Amino acid sequence: MKKKKVLFFVQDSVGGAERIAVLISKILDSNIFDIKFVVVPYSDVANSIEDFLPKETKRVNIGKVRPVLKMFRMFKVIWREKPDIVFSSVLQLSNKILPYRMLFPKTKFIIRCENYLYTYSRIQKLEVFLLYRLANKIITQTREMKDELVNESKIPQSKVVVLENPIDKNLIAEKIQNVSNPYSSSKKHIVASGRFCFQKGFDFLIQSFSLLKKKRDDIDLYILGANDGEYKDEFDRVMQIASDCGVIDDVHCLGYKSNPYPYIKYADCFALSSRWEGLPNVLIESLHLGTPVAAFKCVPIVERIVEHGVNGFVALPEDVDSLAEAMDKALLLGRVSSNYSGASIEEFKKVFAE
Template sequence: MKKISVIFILPDLETGGAERIVTTIANHLSRDRFEPKILLLRKEGGYLSFLKNDVEIIDVNRERIRHSLKPILREIYRRKPDIVFSGFGEVNAYLSLFIKLFPKTKFIARETNVVTQHVTRKEIKFFYNFYNNYQRIIAQSDDMKKDLINNFNIRQSKIVKINNPVDFDFIESKLAASTKPESFKYNYKNVVAIGNLSARKGFDNLLKVFSRLKNENIILHILGDGKDREILHQMKDFLDLKQVIFHGRQENPYQFLKYADLFILSSRYEGFPNVLLEAGACGTYSLANNCPGGINEIIQDKTNGEISDIENHEDFAQKIMNILHYSYDKDAIKNSIKSRFSKNIILDMYEKVLLDLMKK
């Protein structure tokens, strides 16, 4: 039987959510049925080392997405894949205009955000008028699916909801090698937040919340880097938050999650937050801001976490205090994630989408 050739398209393989998902799918597709390749705008990023040797990398060597369209289309024309799987919002948008040039190839877009929350450039929103050209669109959450249907008139029959997978084997291997961070002080509660230091992640609100907890034995550890780093550092100093530590980007964030008393997701909006899944996979209880992007699909109230409105700084601070007075069943937290989002469950869904598409 002829194998189904699939080309996945991404800007690069930096260590982000979309990159991790596509790497996981490409690595685990059945080699009896599929022949996966990954087309990158730039051959760089931490996930390159995790990619299996039999996954061919096509490098078009372009910095900007709009400048990469011609070489992407050239590669699709030359290689004639059965399926093109675009895994990044802006690439999806531009590519949608050209799908009809390739009537023998099936096109799938995996949307990465709630579009109306994330996309502000009018030129990108214009391309969503052509999204119905895709044979399938994968939404990570109900919020994302509703947004595409209600605001962009995408046909419901084209959209498949598939949540993000958690690679428990990978996380368990990281946890096994993890020791308690030196910055975790004895007799203090250690709270962890992880994400890009940008407005979207809401760390400004989190610092305001912690300004109400200055007299408590609680340390906030923020992992990540980004364009708002200086602003957030200045804000920390202005609020005199001596018990807030910025750790920058960490090679092994699971070390922090393993020993954390609480994980906080402060985002203003999300796609489907991998870090919330990973906190649960580490057995860590979570408190998440009530924002769009599948939060309520992950959090099972009082089992693996709780949801609250971070804009109400006083209430959110009190919620942190209440949670830290209790201990939670780490195995129950892990199982709440594993039973719904384990790699095998989610990858079976992706494989089914690819196979079903080839029957049409």
């Protein structure tokens, strides 16, 4: 049987959308699908999708070029490869490849919706309204995301399927194999992970941490994630808040880590302070590693992931007092477990095989 040729368009970055794209590529049967990654540059960031791509992965690099030339090169790859399926997991790429759908009627275009509509600008919402209906299939991470696309963007319900993010258990096991505790002090360690951008709410986290610090002195905070380049201004703003709150010496910003899992595994609490998320991968990974969580209810699914009082505590959105209380309680839980499973391998295979 001839294999189906699949092109995965991904940004050269290591956000949740990129990592899920890599995981989906691993899920698909290599005896049925011939997958090639098309790596598109993403600003001037230190991290790279190469940190998570298996060495044997086929790939094409678009290269750093102007936006118009970038679109042409993406078109040229589709023209040259003549794939059976094209996949994209972020709006910034989906809005560039979906217009080509009409030029390649035999190619199936599958896209993944990485965020809720309310987080998008007016122009982005218009792009979703006009372009997403061109896709053959749209993967959303939650049922609320699907409802938004169907009810607000008027996308036909038959095009949209809900597949909650799976956990890359094999990768995590590999990353924590034979690793030691990265923390040197005997304090209780709170950890957070994500790029220093407004979305991640690290300003809220610092304020919550400072409130908790007044109650107990045996804690420190580690933040893993890119804090240079385009994220430098937000990093400086958050660090000024830490200085103003008097906790600058207890906040450790380690920058991007290609392997964040030892820090999460050996932490006493993982904190999610985001203003919004799609489906927070790092939250489900923390619970998978047995680390209790304290999380803003930034999206409805957080309450379905976190068993309040069992493996973590859910805080009111953007409420620093509530998050401080959640962290304080989570520190008492010890090691925890999670019932989260995500979509099955068969469900993902079905979307690509249809």
